[in-house]
Amino acid sequence: MAVCEQEKVLDISLYTPLLPDVRKQVLVEDIAGLVLEAGKLSLEERINPRKFKIKNGHVIDPKSGKEVTEELKWESTLDIVEGMGMINFYNYLVDHEDSVVICASPSEGISPYIEGRVNIGVRKRDDIEFYGIPTKLNPEELLDFVLRVSEFSDAKIPNKPDFLRLNPIPIFIPNNENIWKFLENIAPLDSNAWQAIFEGKPWEMKARSEKDAELTVKSAAYLFTEAKTPRDFVLIGAYVERNMQRLGWELDKAGCPGVFNSELLGSDNSGFTKDVFGNTRETTWEYHTGSCLVCGTSNIPVGPCKICKICEKKL
Ligand SMILES: [Zn+2]
Incomplete structure (x- = not known):
């Protein structure tokens, strides 16, 4: 279990802005792709x-x-x-x-x-x-x-x-x-x-979502430099998600709260996963007993991103 947490923390570090610009580009690309693939949109959109x-x-x-x-x-x-x-x-x-x-x-x-x-x-x-x-x-x-x-x-x-x-x-x-x-x-x-x-419609949609993802990542830059714990990153994920929603990207929430959280946490079983072609795929998941990453309560039902049902509502 401890090893698993550590891997997640390492995954998060891939996205910190302390790393070269290319990481930011990858994060923007991931968010832009995610709001399309997990969006409340028609199949072709x-x-x-x-x-x-x-x-x-x-x-x-x-x-x-x-x-x-x-x-x-x-x-x-x-x-x-x-x-x-x-x-x-x-x-x-x-x-x-x-x-x-x-x-x-x-x-x-x-x-x-x-x-x-x-x-x-x-x-x-x-x-x-x-x-x-x-x-x-x-x-x-x-x-x-x-x-x-x-x-x-x-x-x-x-x-x-x-x-x-x-x-x-x-x-x-x-x-x-x-x-x-x-x-x-x-x-x-x-x-x-x-x-x-x-x-050429998919390219038009992607250009729009990339523009908004870039604005969102820019506005979260300060949070990234301050973030240290897994909880900090969950909160950034929630911020990113809210901000994209404010910009008009409604998400079809089948995963745990903050599909972005789960992306940032790099969880393999998060409600959404990436397939070999880099597509974001919705998967089946269940609550299990564990500790909540956000409030720290232990022995309660948590989703695949390790967030309890009470904190889910707040995020
Ligand atoms: Zn909680």
């Missing part, structure tokens, strides 16, 4: 778009300067299956110019996810455009979706939804066809995602 660069055969996140595969962990079955799928996904893009790849991540099965995601990568020269599209399709429906897409692929399609995580599907877009119009025709989703991407 919750798409979190990202850009990556191919350099010497490696895929680099320009915000952090890190290779996308750098933080892979190999602890659980899900880690391994998702990790292999992600490596296959980016390897295909690196090896093929002007390629398009889809990797579906169903809800349930070996995962704790409540919703599915359709991840799509599009390579243009040395740039990769990435979209994580939220979907309410159940695992079997998601498999059907991939089957429709696979008519324009040479990939072998698995017979169980869980194996979709491991098998990226390259799609061959006919010459002169627009990718998004083509996908809308052959593989409709349970939202207007393809049309929204065609119109």
Whole structure:
């Protein structure tokens, strides 16, 4: 348990502004992505778009300067299956110019996810455009979706939804066809995602949320330099969340209070978790007996971010 707390504190330190500017950029990116993905918005408004660069055969996140595969962990079955799928996904893009790849991540099965995601990568020269599209399709429906897409692929399609995580599907877009119009025709989703991407809407939303996340991080800079204890960071998380809400980003609260708190605390089982592609995924969670990080009371029911029910209401 003590070790676990310590790891959390170390995770928090990644975000302190004492570290170089790049950390602030990563925090802004995380908050901006989170208010979209966990926002009270339509499915197509919750798409979190990202850009990556191919350099010497490696895929680099320009915000952090890190290779996308750098933080892979190999602890659980899900880690391994998702990790292999992600490596296959980016390897295909690196090896093929002007390629398009889809990797579906169903809800349930070996995962704790409540919703599915359709991840799509599009390579243009040395740039990769990435979209994580939220979907309410159940695992079997998601498999059907991939089957429709696979008519324009040479990939072998698995017979169980869980194996979709491991098998990226390259799609061959006919010459002169627009990718998004083509996908809308052959593989409709349970939202207007393809049309929204065609119109560039996810990038407009992201630019807005990034602007507000930047303002919020700036206004919290003083709190960061003063913060020392896990409680301080919970309070910063609550501040960040309130501030983003004041700026108009309403959150769909399925996690413990302050989804940002749980992000800052780096908890693995927080109501929201990051999948291998960096998508924020809602997960199932329960209260358990423990000590509250905020008020210090012990032996009471606390959520996955270790906050009691009374403090939850105050945050
Ligand atoms: Zn409490």
